[in-house]
Amino acid sequence: MSLIDLANPTRFLALTQRVLPWLAVATAILLAIGLYQSAMAPDDYQQGATVKIMFIHVPNAWLSMFVWGVMSVAALGTLVWRHPLADVAAKAAAPIGAAFTFLALVTGSLWGRPMWGTYWEWDARLTSVLILFLMYLGIMALWRAVEDPSRAARAAAILTLVGAINIPIIKFSVDWWNTLHQGASVIRAGGPTMDRAFLIPLLVMAVAFSLLFLTLHLAAMRNEVLRRRVRTLQMLQATKQAA
Amino acid sequence: MTALAALIRRDIRIALRAGGGAMIGVLFFLSVVVVMPFALGPDLALLKRIGPAILWLGAMLASLLTLDRLFTADLDDGSLDLIVMSRTPLELSCAAKALAHWLAAGVPLIVATPIIGILLNLDAAATFAVALTLLVGTPALTFTGMIGAALAVTLRRGGLLLAVVVLPLSIPVLIFGVAASNAAIEGPVSFGTPFSILCAMALISLVVGPFAAAASLRQGLD
Numbered sequence: 001m002s003l004i005d006l007a008n009p010t011r012f013l014a015l016t017q018r019v020l021p022w023l024a025v026a027t028a029i030l031l032a033i034g035l036y037q038s039a040m041a042p043d044d045y046q047q048g049a050t051v052k053i054m055f056i057h058v059p060n061a062w063l064s065m066f067v068w069g070v071m072s073v074a075a076l077g078t079l080v081w082r083h084p085l086a087d088v089a090a091k092a093a094a095p096i097g098a099a100f101t102f103l104a105l106v107t108g109s110l111w112g113r114p115m116w117g118t119y120w121e122w123d124a125r126l127t128s129v130l131i132l133f134l135m136y137l138g139i140m141a142l143w144r145a146v147e148d149p150s151r152a153a154r155a156a157a158i159l160t161l162v163g164a165i166n167i168p169i170i171k172f173s174v175d176w177w178n179t180l181h182q183g184a185s186v187i188r189a190g191g192p193t194m195d196r197a198f199l200i201p202l203l204v205m206a207v208a209f210s211l212l213f214l215t216l217h218l219a220a221m222r223n224e225v226l227r228r229r230v231r232t233l234q235m236l237q238a239t240k241q242a243a
Numbered sequence: 244m245t246a247l248a249a250l251i252r253r254d255i256r257i258a259l260r261a262g263g264g265a266m267i268g269v270l271f272f273l274s275v276v277v278v279m280p281f282a283l284g285p286d287l288a289l290l291k292r293i294g295p296a297i298l299w300l301g302a303m304l305a306s307l308l309t310l311d312r313l314f315t316a317d318l319d320d321g322s323l324d325l326i327v328m329s330r331t332p333l334e335l336s337c338a339a340k341a342l343a344h345w346l347a348a349g350v351p352l353i354v355a356t357p358i359i360g361i362l363l364n365l366d367a368a369a370t371f372a373v374a375l376t377l378l379v380g381t382p383a384l385t386f387t388g389m390i391g392a393a394l395a396v397t398l399r400r401g402g403l404l405l406a407v408v409v410l411p412l413s414i415p416v417l418i419f420g421v422a423a424s425n426a427a428i429e430g431p432v433s434f435g436t437p438f439s440i441l442c443a444m445a446l447i448s449l450v451v452g453p454f455a456a457a458a459s460l461r462q463g464l465d
Contacts, residue, residue, distance in 0.1 A: 127414075162451065
């Protein structure tokens with residue numbers, strides 16, 4: 001079975017039904033390992049134990065941007081290649097990405113209160129992530145505004161691609177502006193400047209969260225495919241009753 | 244007369260007629276700015292300090308409100324289908340419509356700025372700075388807003404969705420517009436830095452806006 005067979009929704013449902021339990025187990029195991037390593041990590045010399053919010057905050061932030069990237073690729077799949085499952089992928093990813101962004105903002109805010117003395121600051125990084133959150137909500141609103149899913153798909157795809165400009169802005173905002181938020185310490189030219197004791201748990205948590213996204217995304221895509229089948233059946237029944 | 248020039252002329256004529264969007268935008272701008280001192284208190288020093296921000300907010304909200312008219316009137320009388328089906332590239336037609344909309348609804352805002360600036364105790368230099376940033380910023384707002392207007396055109400009550408979609412895209416224009424105005428009035432930052440970024444945003448929106456709007460119209464009308 002080749003990759004192209006995945007484009008068939010029935011095959012997709014069959015494959016994900018087999019794969020999803022394993023993915024869920026792998027996610028749970030990696031999350032357990034990551035949380036254990038985070039708990040065992042040393043205290044920071046300045047921040048004490050508070051630094052451990054980083055192990056939740058940073059993976060959420062990374063994933064909030066990654067999910068918009070996934071949605072952009074799905075948008076290209078809809079507009080350029082007319083892939084049958086691309087719009088299902090885009091619609092399923094939006095609420096998950098919004099949740100990651102919201103968690104990144106909340107955990108960051110809780111971290112900021114003891115560290116910076118404030119729950120919120122209008123600096124470039126926080127503002128651009130807030131704008132990303134608003135754009136996620138806008139995409140979700142657009143999906144629900146149009147009745148026909150395939151038409152909503154193309155409208156949402158265009159808006160996703162237009163909003164993709166925000167992702168590099170978020171990434172480089174700490175370089176381009178004077179921000180309260182610290183600069184990049186992991187994904188930067190010259191390699192990570194974080195000590196191994198913190199970097200390893202952080203990367204494990206990042207992989208765990210990515211697996212979590214994959215699991216939730218595939219499950220949401222299954223739900224969306226089934227939802228559309230229910231809608232089609234309801235419409236068929238309505239026309240049959242009318243006839 | 245070429246098709247695009249005819250389209251621009253038609254849009255400006257419709258906007259300037261009664262029921263068009265031209266003067267109502269200025270009236271809304273005036274209303275927003277007048278209401279602000281009632282909420283903030285009549286402290287003239289405070290109003291002078293945040294005057295550029297109030298003017299920019301008023302202009303952004305006024306242009307957001309008039310964006311609804313960009314495509315809906317044409318959709319209602321069927322001319323939008325003709326524009327989409329014509330031989331002129333739809334991207335150019337969208338750009339022409341946005342240009343006409345800016346001439347009819349955006350330029351009056353810029354002209355009204357010095358008069359309304361007096362209400363906020365702004366001096367001539369400050370008002371000129373705000374007007375200059377608005378001159379560059381209102382096209383950026385119009386062309387970016389056109390994307391949302393095209394997305395929302397086929398929805399029946401799409402007005403609020405339009406605002407929700409357009410607002411995050413307009414925030415950077417607002418940030419740099421106010422930064423440029425404040426830099427011209429006071430502050431160590433030179434006017435040129437935020438102003439050049441504002442110009443860059445306007446130029447980008449001149450290109451990206453018509454393409455995104457045309458794609459949205461095509462998928463929305465078929």
